Every structure is written in structure tokens, then in C-alpha cells.
Amino acid sequence: MFSAQNKIKKDKNAETTECDEQVAQALFDLENTNQELKSELKDLYINQAVQMEISGNRKAVVIYVPFRLRKAFRKIHPRLVRELEKKFSGKDVIFVATRRITRPPKKGAAVQRPRNRTLTSVHEAMLEDVAYPAEIVGKRTRYRLDGSKIMKVYLDAKEKNNTEYKLETMMGVYRKLTGRDVTFEYPVEAK
Template sequence: MEMIVKPEGTKADDFEIAVANEIAEIAKKTKDLAQPLKSFKMAAAKEVSVAGDKKAIVVFVPYKLFKNFRLIQSRLTAELEKKFEGRPVVFVAQRTVLTKDYKRSHKFGGVRPHNHTVSAVQDAIIDDLVYPCECVGKHTSINGRSGKVIRVFLGPQGQQEVENKLDALSTIYKKLTNKNITFEFKN
């Protein structure tokens, strides 16, 4: 399928094909989304177990296409959640983490860019998960039982769209980064 971008030698699984087919169907049915979705590509799609038997869908979009995709993300998310019977759908940019010993070729010398560090990529994942809300603050606390817990404070913009998915977003972040996180709205 031309909507799925995979490295050479790897094939898309059945779930990724199902998500791509639903997006293509939305593009056919919705006139105003048809044009922007022509250039839409996805790198992968995963089904993540959230609470009990509930599942959420995480769609990875290539980083270079993600900025333009933000314009239609809210509407596409709402349409996909309808198609997948209310399961939370989240779009995350596919970013790369470079190791500490990363060296550029001699021609271009320099150090590893900050946006390719582990902490920068994980902070960007938080912003991707809570879109259209804004992350207005972050606090790390240490508990005796659960270790480090990151508390993220969200602004009021887009609260209605994200409010009912906060537990699912925490679980998705834990699966992607192996870090505990809680989301709260700043009053």
C-alpha cells in the first residue's frame, strides 16, 4: 500500500494495512480531508493495551511530514476514533535517537544535535500525545514504590478532546518510553 512507508525488506502487517485502509476510506468520504490526505504517509501503526481489555491505536508518521499533518490531525483523529469504535487514536512523529558516541563524517564535523537525544525525543513524544493541548509545565517526583513519576501540566486549550483519554495516554507513553507519567490540567 502506498500510504505505508517501510524500510526495504520489511512488510506491513495486517493491522497497519487495516488502519491505512480506514484512512483511505475517510479520504474518499470526506471531501475537505481528501486533498491533505493525498500526501499522508505512515511509518507504522501499533495496538496498545490500555486499561483491562481496552486498546488504543498509535500511528507513527514520518517526522518530515508530521508538521504539515498537524493541520488535519484533530479531524482525522476524531474520524478514526469513530471507525475504531471509540478506541483512542494517537499520532506520533517517527523520530530517531542518536547514541552518545555519534560522530559525523570529517567533512561535516560537529556534535550530536540536541533534538536527537533521548530526553528531547521523549519530550517531543509528550507533545505529540497531548495534541491539541499544550504542555505548560513538567515536574518529576520520586515515589518509594513506583520510582520516578513525571507529572505533566496541560493548558486549557483542547481540554475536551484530550480529557477522556488521559489514562490511555499515560499507558501509551509508558509503553513507548518505559517511564511513568501522569497528566493534569492546570487551573
């Protein structure tokens, strides 16, 4: 029979963690109880779930979904996040597609590395995943005198209601995933 274990598929030798099982059980419960999401959730599963502490009182659950299923998850993203945040009270939920970074080919190698497997491309795509459902409308990189750099990311103001409360969480999650400092802002509108 079907169970929550069908909602999680890990790599061959990887063990499931308690957080993985909690998220898989929550998805399974949503599939069985919520009629709106039942048909969409039927074929969806996750790769991994990680709980992160962002700041003193903020926590986030980062759910890794297979790259091929990211579009299906994006269709139901707002409803799914709302339901999962109810289940994991006090924690923000962020979906990120599982992507792989490959190292540059050696000199003289006949194979070329696909663009979407480069470090830069994967980090850019993660930034879009973390900021979703808001669209990124602009980016600025600020270089400080001490040599550090910080990226300012401007989000579309249309999704301000859905994303404003978790800007701090989005900054912390991106920092932990990539090691890069980023601030999310909404562009100032001229009147």
C-alpha cells in the same frame, strides 16, 4: 491505480502488519469519501501503526507518521482523529512522529550528535506528540523515597474537551513507548 498500499511506506525490509493495513485502508477510504480531508490527505502517508492494550478495557492505535509530515498531520489532527476513532470503535487514536535516537559519539570523535537525536530530546518530543492537541503548560518531576520518579504533566485547559476522555490512554501509551511513568492533569484554577 491508487490503493491503500500508497498510504504506508515502511523501511526497506519491514513487513506490513494487519494493523498497518487497516489504518492505511481507513486513510485511503477517508481520502476518497470525505471531501473536507481529501486535499490534505492526498500526499500524506504513515510509517507504522501499532495497536496497544492500555488497561483491561482500553486500547489505543498509535500511528507513526514521518517526521517531515508531522506538521501536515497536525493541521488536520482533530478531524482525522475523530474520523479514525469512528472507524476503530472503542480505540483511541494517537499520532506520533517517527524519531531516531543515536548513541553518544565515542571519545575523540570529530562528529557531534544533533540535539534532537538525544534520548532526552526524543522522549520530550514524544510527550508533546502524545498530548497533542493540548499544549503542555507545566511539568513537575516527583522523586519518591523508594527511588522511583514520576512526572506530572499539566495540560492546557482549553483543550480539555478533546483530551480529557483519553488521559488514561495517553499515560499508558507514553509508558509503553518510553518506559517512564507520567500523569496528565489540568492545573487547578484559582477563583
